[in-house]
Amino acid sequence: MIQAEGLRKHYGPKTAVDGISFTVQPGRVTGFLGPNGAGKSTTMRMIMGLDRPSAGHVTVNGKPFAQHKAPLREVGALLDAKAVHTGRSAYNHLRAIAATHDIPVSRVHEVMAMTGLTEVAKKRAGGFSLGMGQRLGIANALLGDPQTLILDEPVNGLDPEGVLWVRNLVRYLAGQGKTVFLSSHLMSEMAQTADHLLVIGRGQLIADMSVQNLIASVQQKKALVRTPQSAELAAALAAPGVSVTQSAHETLEVAGLDTRSIAQIALERQILLYELTPQEASLEQAYFELTRGAAEYQSDFSMATATHSQATGMPGQPQNYKN
Structure with a gap:
């Protein structure tokens, strides 16, 4: 279990993490989301004792990370896949880490097999691709068979088979009662992997809830309608709280009305x-x-423009009908 209370971190005048509190429970996969610069990496570094909080505290399995006598057996982490001795082979890298905690060589072979590294065991880590480096970092995190696993962008650089493997791995570990905490910018992957989500923005906690509840919290009635009488239907649907957007030729996106109401209005007007x-x-x-x-870094290219471009094949702004 990971518990943070009032966690805050300043770098000079900049506040990277602004007094956040949360609990990452065992037995489920908890995803950590937020824009670039939101404070995700800083939070993970404070959990691992790599950065000291300016205020507040965080514990892993009941203790600050630095107080664990055998931290690899408590917490496995992938924060930077490039943090390896590039001149060592994958096997020697893991064997050296294992030696610091009296972890048997048999466990090194076991995690290499788990992560698909057996065939490249004698190759230097410095020559690994991004995806193979990720596998080595995950093998390192699993080495001590820890109760808690912290993974920062674990599928970065992996091929589809590797992404699926990570998904199945973390869900299996959570099913074994372990605490799994991972960040990713791949929303589709997080939707399939995580049970619970923490969302952070500008250093502050925005949401702490299940995936289903987070989606439901922002969901409103929406429908896609295709009709040759789009302008006529848009005018007929106009009402307080209803938004109608023409996203493509003969295509409307309606927010604020369910499909039954839209169908009834269209029938009444023979549309x-x-x-x-x-x-x-x-x-x-x-x-x-x-x-x-x-988001700390924002572009001027709107989501509405992107949606319109994908639908029509042409850049530009969609037409809105609102009342």
Whole structure:
């Protein structure tokens, strides 16, 4: 279990983490989300004792990380896959780490087999690809068979088979009662992997809830409608709290009305509908809604422009009908 209370970190005048409190429970995969510069890496470094908090405290399995006599047996972490002796082979790197905790060589062979490194055991780590470096970092995290696992962007550089392997691995470990805490920028992967989410923005905790509850917290009634009478239907749907956007030719996106109400209005006005499909929010949509304005680095290219471009093949702004 990981417990943080009032965790704060300043770097000169800059506040990287601003008094956050949370608990990462065992037996489930907890995802850690946030824009670049939100404070995720700093938080993970404070958990691992690599950065000292300016205020507050954090414990892992009941103690600050530095107070564990055999930390590798308590916490396994992947924070920087490049943090290896580049001149050593993968096997010698893991064997050297194992020796610091009296971990048997048999465990080194075991984690290498688990992570698919057996065939490259004698190759120098400095020559590894990004994906193979990630596998070595995960093998290092698993070496002491720890109760708690902390992984920062574990699927970075992995091929689809590797991504699936990480997903299955962390869910298996959580099923064994271990604490699993991981960050990722891949929303689709996090939606399939995590049970619970912590969302951080500008150093502050924005959300601490299950994946399902986070999506539901920002979801509203939406529908995709295709009709040759789009302008007429848009005018008929106009009402307080209803937003109608023409996202492509003969295609409307309606927010604030369910499909039954849209169908009834279209029937009353004898408007032909080619398609009427309810739209459910994704984790990505929920994330962008929650972190709107919380990103430290923002572009001028809007999500609406991107959606319109994908739908029509042409850049530009979609037309909005609002009341």
